[in-house]
Amino acid sequence: MALTIGVDIGGTKVAAGVVDEDGRIVEHLLRPTPAENPDQVAHTIADAILELAKSREIEAVGLGAAGFVDETRSVVRFAPNLAWREEPLQKKVSDLVGLPVVVENDANAMAWGEARFGAGRGESHVVCVTVGTGIGGGIVLDGLLYRGRWGMGAELGHMQTVPDGRLCGCGNVGCWEQYASGSALVEEARRMARTDPERAATLLEIAGGTPDRIEGNEVTEAARQGDPVALAAFSWIARWIGQGLADLAAVLDPGCFILGGGVSNASDVWIDQARESFARSLTGRGHRPLADIRLAELGASAGLVGAADLARRR
Numbered sequence: 001m002a003l004t005i006g007v008d009i010g011g012t013k014v015a016a017g018v019v020d021e022d023g024r025i026v027e028h029l030l031r032p033t034p035a036e037n038p039d040q041v042a043h044t045i046a047d048a049i050l051e052l053a054k055s056r057e058i059e060a061v062g063l064g065a066a067g068f069v070d071e072t073r074s075v076v077r078f079a080p081n082l083a084w085r086e087e088p089l090q091k092k093v094s095d096l097v098g099l100p101v102v103v104e105n106d107a108n109a110m111a112w113g114e115a116r117f118g119a120g121r122g123e124s125h126v127v128c129v130t131v132g133t134g135i136g137g138g139i140v141l142d143g144l145l146y147r148g149r150w151g152m153g154a155e156l157g158h159m160q161t162v163p164d165g166r167l168c169g170c171g172n173v174g175c176w177e178q179y180a181s182g183s184a185l186v187e188e189a190r191r192m193a194r195t196d197p198e199r200a201a202t203l204l205e206i207a208g209g210t211p212d213r214i215e216g217n218e219v220t221e222a223a224r225q226g227d228p229v230a231l232a233a234f235s236w237i238a239r240w241i242g243q244g245l246a247d248l249a250a251v252l253d254p255g256c257f258i259l260g261g262g263v264s265n266a267s268d269v270w271i272d273q274a275r276e277s278f279a280r281s282l283t284g285r286g287h288r289p290l291a292d293i294r295l296a297e298l299g300a301s302a303g304l305v306g307a308a309d310l311a312r313r314r
């Protein structure tokens, strides 16, 4: 069976694994990312690949990189969390390992992994939305990963949803991720805890008494204990998530949405509200099937598995 290697390159660690044709990880390893130095990053990736390729025949390598990857799948134009600017990652790594290499945006790789082997198995039209600190995503249409003309497609978190809205890290205002992400959840919970501390008693107790100490885990724990402010913060992002999914359905009409990322770990608290908000906001509702909203199944390995499979299809 033909084996490929998938590598998921994050801001703090590099995860590499040998993956078979069924998306199973045969062997894997983790290395810290030397984030400040692009050449060291390339060497770290190459060392991990060579280590894994020692005992097996490897067909190709897929790199999932957190950044804007060009349409030839070889250059990382820009990465927010690594020192990559116009980085020729494909060439650097393939020169070091002597194997065919493709570079993919990490969210695209993740979406492909989930669509092929995870929650989207058997679906041809899938939109994957990663709800974490920000919002990332990937789109599979007609069974193919959609990258856009320049490789920059599916930056779902930066749809400018609210006119004159909150300032986003990308420089624009009103981006979806400012209202529907883990950061939005925390910001909303802190704001409400400041204005109405009595109502947020449980949440504040969990957070050590200070609104500024409230983080995502505290909001989740408090919500599960019935804290009204924590629940309201989740309702707030759930409404925005559902509304954003309805916008995406208006354009893309997928068979299913797959939700991943840190905030989806607390989905028991909010997913029903997101589904309701989606159903309420969907254009043509009542006259079309409702796309399924599912949770991601592959967890942290989705990007690695997806990158490995995309390398096989290069």
Ligand SMILES: [Zn+2]
Pocket (backbone or CB within 6 Å): 157, 158, 168, 169, 170, 171, 172, 175
């Ligand atoms: Zn933005």
